[in-house]
Amino acid sequence: MLACPFEKIHPSFLKKDALFFMSHAFNLAIDAWNADEVPVGAVMVHQQEIISSAHNQTRSQTDPTAHAEMIAITMAAKKLGDWRLNECELYVTKEPCPMCSGATITSRVGKVFFGLSDPKMGCLGGAISLHKLEKSNHKPEVTGGIMKEPCEAIIQAFFQKQRSQVSA
Amino acid sequence: MLACPFEKIHPSFLKKDALFFMSHAFNLAIDAWNADEVPVGAVMVHQQEIISSAHNQTRSQTDPTAHAEMIAITMAAKKLGDWRLNECELYVTKEPCPMCSGATITSRVGKVFFGLSDPKMGCLGGAISLHKLEKSNHKPEVTGGIMKEPCEAIIQAFFQKQRSQVSA
Numbered sequence: 001m002l003a004c005p006f007e008k009i010h011p012s013f014l015k016k017d018a019l020f021f022m023s024h025a026f027n028l029a030i031d032a033w034n035a036d037e038v039p040v041g042a043v044m045v046h047q048q049e050i051i052s053s054a055h056n057q058t059r060s061q062t063d064p065t066a067h068a069e070m071i072a073i074t075m076a077a078k079k080l081g082d083w084r085l086n087e088c089e090l091y092v093t094k095e096p097c098p099m100c101s102g103a104t105i106t107s108r109v110g111k112v113f114f115g116l117s118d119p120k121m122g123c124l125g126g127a128i129s130l131h132k133l134e135k136s137n138h139k140p141e142v143t144g145g146i147m148k149e150p151c152e153a154i155i156q157a158f159f160q161k162q163r164s165q166v167s168a
Numbered sequence: 169m170l171a172c173p174f175e176k177i178h179p180s181f182l183k184k185d186a187l188f189f190m191s192h193a194f195n196l197a198i199d200a201w202n203a204d205e206v207p208v209g210a211v212m213v214h215q216q217e218i219i220s221s222a223h224n225q226t227r228s229q230t231d232p233t234a235h236a237e238m239i240a241i242t243m244a245a246k247k248l249g250d251w252r253l254n255e256c257e258l259y260v261t262k263e264p265c266p267m268c269s270g271a272t273i274t275s276r277v278g279k280v281f282f283g284l285s286d287p288k289m290g291c292l293g294g295a296i297s298l299h300k301l302e303k304s305n306h307k308p309e310v311t312g313g314i315m316k317e318p319c320e321a322i323i324q325a326f327f328q329k330q331r332s333q334v335s336a
Contacts, residue, residue, distance in 0.1 A: 064251040064275035083232040102266025107232035
């Protein structure tokens with residue numbers, strides 16, 4: 001297996017903005033690649049600190065629900081001792097799928113920031129907008145396009161590598 | 169805490185039809201009530217056998233993702249050693265929420281049967297139809313209304329009990 005050709009980003013801790021947190025999510029996507037998982041990473045932020053972080057683990061866990069966002073949500077709830085994550089912000093490199101988009105509603109995540117949008121299966125504005133379900137009790141605030149280019153490049157490169165391995 | 173006033177149903181194993189499997193899911197909803205969890209139960213069926221079963225555990229696990237369906241999906245994938253559940257049928261007492269509806273797509277569950285439908289948050293035909301997402305690679309077959317009355321009655325009674333406890 002080829003090691004991930006992307007380099008980790010190490011931003012200063014003096015400026016904890018969206019780029020800071022998404023850099024950490026991106027670094028987790030690199031870890032995912034090196035573990036032979038689809039390179040998606042996520043971090044959950046509470047009061048300007050990262051309280052949980054994960055990369056996609058569906059293959060190693062043989063668990064279709066083990067997406068980065070799901071693991072980060074579960075870990076954050078355990079850490080806070082509360083399943084309601086209203087005061088939390090989720091940073092994830094790719095627009096969440098139907099399951100993970102739904103999980104941000106179920107767990108009442110306050111804000112979601114993602115990198116690459118997904119017009120095919122993304123459910124926070126891409127294919128559909130689950131965060132705007134009319135009768136929902138919770139509607140997360142959503143911002144896409146944070147560090148879009150590297151978040152997209154790493155996924156494209158991963159699948160390109162996979163296709164070349166299959167055809168080789 | 170008041171014990172669940174509903175009685176478990178014990179159908180004959182000689183006829184493994186939708187009512188048989190939904191009865192098992194309903195019995196799990198009773199177990200959920202007795203564990204002070206929202207009474208929803210789910211079973212996953214493969215080749216006419218129940219390979220995983222669970223009730224909602226969000227409170228005991230302090231995990232907003234610990235819905236009955238999610239646990240049943242994860243356990244089924246572990247059991248089969250494959251995250252693709254195309255040959256499986258999920259029986260759940262209530263129409264899945266956005267997260268769980270999404271999980272049936274992510275895990276490629278072949279067929280979903282549910283009891284009570286949920287026009288507010290159900291995403292397999294109730295509020296929205298995630299199983300019909302235009303560009304999705306997987307579209308589970310969905311049948312609602314199986315044992316609708318008891319599945320609805322137990323949830324209504326549970327929330328009625330909760331409201332009376334709050335106002336007492």
